[in-house]
Amino acid sequence: GENVEQHPSTLSVQEGDSAVIKCTYSDSASNYFPWYKQELGKRPQLIIDIRSNVGEKKDQRIAVTLNKTAKHFSLHITETQPEDSAVYFCAASKGGGSYIPTFGRGTSLIVHP
Amino acid sequence: NAGVTQTPKFQVLKTGQSMTLQCAQDMNHEYMSWYRQDPGMGLRLIHYSVGAGITDQGEVPNGYNVSRSTTEDFPLRLLSAAPSQTSVYFCASSTTGNTIYFGEGSWLTVV
Numbered sequence: 001g002e003n004v005e006q007h008p009s010t011l012s013v014q015e016g017d018s019a020v021i022k023c024t025y026s027d028s029a030s031n032y033f034p035w036y037k038q039e040l041g042k043r044p045q046l047i048i049d050i051r052s053n054v055g056e057k058k059d060q061r062i063a064v065t066l067n068k069t070a071k072h073f074s075l076h077i078t079e080t081q082p083e084d085s086a087v088y089f090c091a092a093s094k095g096g097g098s099y100i101p102t103f104g105r106g107t108s109l110i111v112h113p
Numbered sequence: 114n115a116g117v118t119q120t121p122k123f124q125v126l127k128t129g130q131s132m133t134l135q136c137a138q139d140m141n142h143e144y145m146s147w148y149r150q151d152p153g154m155g156l157r158l159i160h161y162s163v164g165a166g167i168t169d170q171g172e173v174p175n176g177y178n179v180s181r182s183t184t185e186d187f188p189l190r191l192l193s194a195a196p197s198q199t200s201v202y203f204c205a206s207s208t209t210g211n212t213i214y215f216g217e218g219s220w221l222t223v224v
Contacts, residue, residue, distance in 0.1 A: 006155075009153070034212065034213070036213075042217075042218075043203060043215040043216065043217050043218055044156070044203070044215050045215070046212045046213070049212070089155060089156060091213075100144065100146060100158065100161050100163075100171070101213065102158075103148075103155050103156040103157075104155060105153065105154060105155035106153075106155045106156075
């Protein structure tokens with residue numbers, strides 16, 4: 001089955017800096033790569049996603065890049081703010097009748113004011 | 114606009130007791146799943162369903178049962194609770210190739 005590795009497990013940055021979280025996946029058939037943000041005590045919520053026919057996607061301060069050849073994708077957060085502090089999960093899945101994603105282990109992002 | 118509803122939010126069980134975590138969604142999603150979240154382990158899939166009457170095992174199914182008699186409901190049963198099942202449980206639903214919606218979570222402690 002699919003295996004998703006996520007790094008780093010913890011990331012500490014100063015407010016205003018950029019943050020990058022990287023994930024690799026093993027199954028070349030995976031074609032959907034969402035990112036979830038989980039604030040303390042809350043449920044994970046989708047913040048951005050990318051499909052395999054796209055190399056990059058942006059939404060304000062957040063961007064995701066995908067390298068299908070190398071089987072890795074990354075989350076980029078620019079101009080970080082304290083409210084960006086949370087655990088971020090990447091995931092990978094295939095379409096069709098087996099749309100159950102495999103999640104990475106998560107990255108705890110801490111943004112210091 | 115309920116989305117995915119989980120109950121109970123908090124539960125303390127004694128070792129050996131059984132219980133059911135309830136999950137319901139009102140979005141007519143075909144896919145439903147249960148995850149457990151433990152520190153440093155991310156979200157691990159317990160069981161999932163691709164439609165009413167169809168269930169399958171995920172990564173960590175031992176000690177848990179599920180059923181999917183309707184599109185809306187996907188309960189998770191703990192057969193004989195063990196301290197290793199102390200965790201936060203999330204129910205989720207989705208449609209093919211689209212966003213997963215999570216419930217608010219159920220905090221379970223087994224003593």
